[in-house]
Structure formats: C-alpha cells, structure tokens
Amino acid sequence: MIRRIVATALAVTTTVGLTACGSNSSSEGSTDAVVIGASMMLSGQTNLETIRDGYQWAVDEANAAGGIDVGGAKRKVTLKILDNRGDTNTMVQQVRSLALQDKAAALLGSCCQQNIDMSAQADSLKTPLVMGALPIELRPDGKGYVWDSFQSLVDGAGGFFQVAATAGTNKKILLITNNDSQGKSTADLYKGLAGKAGFTVAVSTDAPAGTTDYSDAIGKAKAAGAEVVIASMTPPDCFAMWKQMKALAYTPKLAIGLQCAQTPGWASLGAVGAGTLVQMSWIRTSGLPKADEVVSKYSAKYPNDNDLSSVALGYHEATILLAAITKAGSTDHEKVNAAIGQTDLSSALGKVSFAGGKSATPSFVGQWNADGTITQVWPKQGASALKSLSGLA
Amino acid sequence: MTGRKDATTAGAALLVAAVVGLAVAPGLEPGVQDLGTTLLVYLTVAQAWNILAGFAGQVSLGAAAFVATGAYTAGLALAHTSIGWAAAVALAGAIAGLIAAMLAVPLLRLRGDYFTIGTLAASIAVQALLTNWNWAGGASGLTLPIDRIPAGTTLLRLAVVVAAAAMGLTAYVRYSAFGLRLGALRDNEPAAAGLGVAVYGHRFATWVGSSVLTGMAGAVVAYQYVAVSPSGVASVNWSLDAVLMALVGGAGSLIGPVLGTTIVYYGLTRMLEDFQVLSLLVEGTLLVLIVRFAPAGVLALLTRAARPLRRAATLPAAGTEPA
Numbered sequence: 001m002i003r004r005i006v007a008t009a010l011a012v013t014t015t016v017g018l019t020a021c022g023s024n025s026s027s028e029g030s031t032d033a034v035v036i037g038a039s040m041m042l043s044g045q046t047n048l049e050t051i052r053d054g055y056q057w058a059v060d061e062a063n064a065a066g067g068i069d070v071g072g073a074k075r076k077v078t079l080k081i082l083d084n085r086g087d088t089n090t091m092v093q094q095v096r097s098l099a100l101q102d103k104a105a106a107l108l109g110s111c112c113q114q115n116i117d118m119s120a121q122a123d124s125l126k127t128p129l130v131m132g133a134l135p136i137e138l139r140p141d142g143k144g145y146v147w148d149s150f151q152s153l154v155d156g157a158g159g160f161f162q163v164a165a166t167a168g169t170n171k172k173i174l175l176i177t178n179n180d181s182q183g184k185s186t187a188d189l190y191k192g193l194a195g196k197a198g199f200t201v202a203v204s205t206d207a208p209a210g211t212t213d214y215s216d217a218i219g220k221a222k223a224a225g226a227e228v229v230i231a232s233m234t235p236p237d238c239f240a241m242w243k244q245m246k247a248l249a250y251t252p253k254l255a256i257g258l259q260c261a262q263t264p265g266w267a268s269l270g271a272v273g274a275g276t277l278v279q280m281s282w283i284r285t286s287g288l289p290k291a292d293e294v295v296s297k298y299s300a301k302y303p304n305d306n307d308l309s310s311v312a313l314g315y316h317e318a319t320i321l322l323a324a325i326t327k328a329g330s331t332d333h334e335k336v337n338a339a340i341g342q343t344d345l346s347s348a349l350g351k352v353s354f355a356g357g358k359s360a361t362p363s364f365v366g367q368w369n370a371d372g373t374i375t376q377v378w379p380k381q382g383a384s385a386l387k388s389l390s391g392l393a
Numbered sequence: 394m395t396g397r398k399d400a401t402t403a404g405a406a407l408l409v410a411a412v413v414g415l416a417v418a419p420g421l422e423p424g425v426q427d428l429g430t431t432l433l434v435y436l437t438v439a440q441a442w443n444i445l446a447g448f449a450g451q452v453s454l455g456a457a458a459f460v461a462t463g464a465y466t467a468g469l470a471l472a473h474t475s476i477g478w479a480a481a482v483a484l485a486g487a488i489a490g491l492i493a494a495m496l497a498v499p500l501l502r503l504r505g506d507y508f509t510i511g512t513l514a515a516s517i518a519v520q521a522l523l524t525n526w527n528w529a530g531g532a533s534g535l536t537l538p539i540d541r542i543p544a545g546t547t548l549l550r551l552a553v554v555v556a557a558a559a560m561g562l563t564a565y566v567r568y569s570a571f572g573l574r575l576g577a578l579r580d581n582e583p584a585a586a587g588l589g590v591a592v593y594g595h596r597f598a599t600w601v602g603s604s605v606l607t608g609m610a611g612a613v614v615a616y617q618y619v620a621v622s623p624s625g626v627a628s629v630n631w632s633l634d635a636v637l638m639a640l641v642g643g644a645g646s647l648i649g650p651v652l653g654t655t656i657v658y659y660g661l662t663r664m665l666e667d668f669q670v671l672s673l674l675v676e677g678t679l680l681v682l683i684v685r686f687a688p689a690g691v692l693a694l695l696t697r698a699a700r701p702l703r704r705a706a707t708l709p710a711a712g713t714e715p716a
Binding site: 042043082083084085087088089090092093094096097100101113116117119120121123124140142143178179180181182183184208209 | 422423424427428431521524525527530531532533534536537539544617618619620622624625626628630631662663666667669670673
C-alpha cells in the first residue's frame, strides 16, 4: 500500500515537473529577449572561458545599444551558456535543452570534437549553429544548419611549410596525430604538402586521445633523425609528449603543435613550450578589424595572443549570429538559418562569406616565447624573425 | 497469495503507465518529449543495473559497454544496411546480449569486488576498441542518417516501450520464483547452491537479460544523440549514473530506480545545470550519505516515514469498542 502511495506521488510529481518544464513558449513574434544558447567546456581539462568572453562581449555590446533590431523592434539578447565539463553526454543533453526548452533562436559552438557532435544535434533539431574552433575542412557535411567560420588547415599548413623552409633543418618530419577525424585529415594534408615542399615524412604515427606514453614514437623519430615535429593532438596529450621529448633528449629543430599549442593552457608548459610554432586565426599584429580593441579590452586578463585570439573568435561568431537575426527580422530557425547563409560582413576575424556552410578566416603562424607571449612569424606582413626551438634544445 | 496479488497490481499499473505514456506522447511539447525520453533511457539503464545488482547481487560497473554496444549496433546498422530503426533496436539488444554471453565466460567466474572490477575493465576495453575502430569512425565516431531515425513523439514512444520492457522484467524478477532464487543466491550463494539453485544458469540469465535491456537503451540514445562517439556512449558515466540512480532510489525494489532517476537526473542534473560543479558535488555527497545512512535508498526512507501514518490508519478510533 505504502509503495503504491509512493509510486503515485512520484508519478504526480514527475508529471507536474515535466509540465512545468514545458511551460516555456516560443519567443517568435514577441518582444521578449532573444535567447542564444551555448554548451561549452568551462571546467575540466579544457576551459573555453576566452571564447565565452568573446560571445558575451558581442552580446553586451548589442544590449548596450538597446538590443538588436528584430523585425523593426529592439529586443535584448540573453546569452545562456552552460558548462558541459567536456562531457559529451552532458553537452548533447544541454544542447537539446537549450533548443527545445529554452527556445534558443540559435546556438553558438564549443570546440574541437564537441563541435562535430554538436553539428549532428543542430541538424537534427533544425536549429542554426555558428561555430569556430574547428578547421573548416573538418566540419562534417550535414543538413545545412551548421556554419563554420574559422581558419583553413590548408592555408595554415602552407604557411607552416614556408616557415619551415627557412629553418635550416634536414627536412625529415615526425608526424604524429590523434586518430580522430581531425588527426587523420591533418595527417593526410601534411603528408601531401610535405612532398611538394621538399620535406620527407620519416615517421608517421597516430594515437588515441588520452595516450600518455610517446616514447615509442620519440625513439623512432630519434632513430630516423627527424628534425621537424608536426603534432596534431588534444592539449593534455601534447603536453605529455613535449615533456617526454625533453626528458628523452630528443632535440628537433622545428615543431608545431596543431590544436594543442592553440588552446589555452599551452603556457603552462613553461620553458619547454618555448619556440614551438602555433597556427592561429588572429594575432595582435594581424591588422584585423577590432584587433586593437581586443588587446585593450582583454590583454590584462589574457596576456598572450593565443587566448586573445579565442576572445576574438567568440566575438566573431556571436557577431555573425546577431547580424543574421537582425537580417532575418525574426527568431524563426529557418529564417535565421537562411540569413546566416547570406552573411556579408567583416568582424574580428575578417570578412565572412559562407560557401557550403564554411567561411575561411585568415591564417597566421606564431611562435611561443619563453615568457608566454606569441610572436607572429608568418605571413611576412607584421612578422618577426623565426627563433630557435629553445624549449626542446 | 499476497505476492500474486502484488504482482498483478504491479503488472496492471505498469501496463496502464505504458499505455498512458504512449497515448500522451503526441500532446507534449518537444522539450518535454525530449526530457521524457532522456529520463526513460536512464530509467532503463538503472533498472537493468538494478536487476543485476539489486536482485542478483552482481554489482557491475559495465553498463557503459552495453550502452555503447547498442548505440553503435543501431548506428552502424542504419548507416550501412537498409533495415528500419525498430529492427535496429532489436538488433542492438541481440548484439548486446551476444557480447554479454561471450563476456560471461571470464566474468561470471568472478565474485564480489573482482566481478565489479572485471566489468569495469570490460567497459574500458570496449571504449578503447571503439576509439581505435576506424571503420566505425574511430575517436570521432559516426553520424546516423537523420532521415532514417525516429525523433520527437516516435522516439519518446520507443523509449516508453523499452523502459516498459525494463520495468516488466524487473517486476518478473521481483515477484517470480526465479527472483526468489536470485535473492537466495545474492544473500547466501553456498546455501542456495546447496538447496539446488543453478548458480551459473541464474547468474548468466540475469547478466545477459540486463545487458540486452541496456543495449536497447543504447539504441535509443543513438537516435537521440544522432552522432555516437566513444567519449559519449561509451563513457563510464553511464555506469556510474546507473549505480547512483538505483542506489539513491533503492536497489532491489521495483520503484527505487524510478525514484532515483527522477531525483538524480531531473532533480539534480537538470535543475542544477547552471551550476555544474555544484551538481557534481551534490551528487557525490548524496551517494556517500545514501550508502552510509540509507543503504536501502530513498524509497525505504519514505516507506519508513509513512509507517506511523499506516499504523494510525489501521488502529481503531479512540473509544471504539472492538466487535
């Protein structure tokens, strides 16, 4: 009897709860705030607070101007950002909750592999998603609701080989990547370009994310005399490998950390990370719109250009979305989606014009300094001279 | 006699709940449908764990392996064959059961903590296998064909059917002679074996049955997630959530996991979604408190709290003369 009472109470509670949960109504056609949602890694192994700050900056700027113009009416923007702790399951549930319960007009992206998983949700929910932090070649084909404005791997790789050609190495490469889609694409791309640039891939290997022992790859690279390291890996893996290269006295003359040296946290390697090259979509010497404002507004909080580039990225993505909502004159998903496709503006990462859901931003190659700052080494305009790979010397 | 009456009541209640769930699904808002689907998936996984650990005493940390098996089976089947989504769910359950049967050979030789560690190792091995299985997308996983998977009302109805299967199997275990023998094995295996209970057969049936249910839940997860990857569907969090939800509600009971799923997912994860770190802290603290002070779960606490009410209701009113 008691169990039956408990079960009944539970059923009633659940039903009431579910009903309450579903009481939100669509903001379409209303003067309520426009909701934009994002599920991001804000705690755990990777912290994207830099990108979040960029999102918030764009929204604050819009709200300070009285909101955005939606169909002739000024509406404030509410940016609802949830921390998914880097957990895929949490991310999926949050994205679905943002789209279905919070009635978000559109979504903003997270980073890396999460953006791939999030893309499937955006297509499934028919909710526009504007994202960066995932090279445009890696964005999976979908149903047309995902928009990626970020750098192109090809452009960055071309820049890297131009820099590498001047570094005085024996042109033998250790190529190591994660075994995910980004890693595989990167490996294929660099293998193809290496031959054309006169380099030889002496050792090529991949490893699942989470690998902690790279002694085998390092041993092979030493045996092959590889003086150039190209690593495309998640940050913790990369950090482990850089420390092991140092510990095992492997002394390449040139190294680039794709993904990993580009994410917040690389500076934690300290002197070991000095001299490593990094591919970037923004740098203070880039001459891009708002570059000075990014520096003046955020350099006290984020001293190095790597973090500042993420702030610029966040601002860039959010600006694209806000402009599209205004252009659509509506928060209707289909109208906003169509408007994003017609974007024609210039923001913190340069000009935006989508083709096939992608709009490439400029590429830069930077070099980490021992003091945690980054110096542009490519392209020539705004660049300084390449220094030695002192961290692994 | 009372047991048979309770079983009939439970079966009827379950049937009514399932029919109501199927009937009201189309009238719910999309957000509520999605929340309902998620809750029912967690309920299925928690209930499957409950059958294994709560009733049979085999504490597993391997649920994630079968969620992943089911999700990948359904995903690969839809991506590479022409079978329908419903058949893919059945296939997901079948493959999960098959893999469970294979894993039974080493795992069911283990007892107690060794079995628990063995299931955790199997789960980690499955995740590593999927991460390195390039045909299935490696670490990036695979995306299901969106046009061929159920969504909204249909997905919720599928989740209702799968959860009803889990509840039905649990009700069978709770009220049948098979369940009594499982309880005997859980409480004193040598004694039960001495009385003629087929130890391996009962453990095998429970292990495989629980895995089939978890695999079917994995297929529902795949349809909801659209993209399946080792970091998601094979995450050890599935195993931990199953344990947490069943223990908080009350393992070894029919209603406990229902209560636990609601409290943990809806009450903590969802309500505290703006405070992720706090949510984790509360979940961890709750688990410690439950294990320490209420090992039979919240259901037992509620039952105990309601006992005085029941006693008061059955006592004759003051001044009433007994007949």
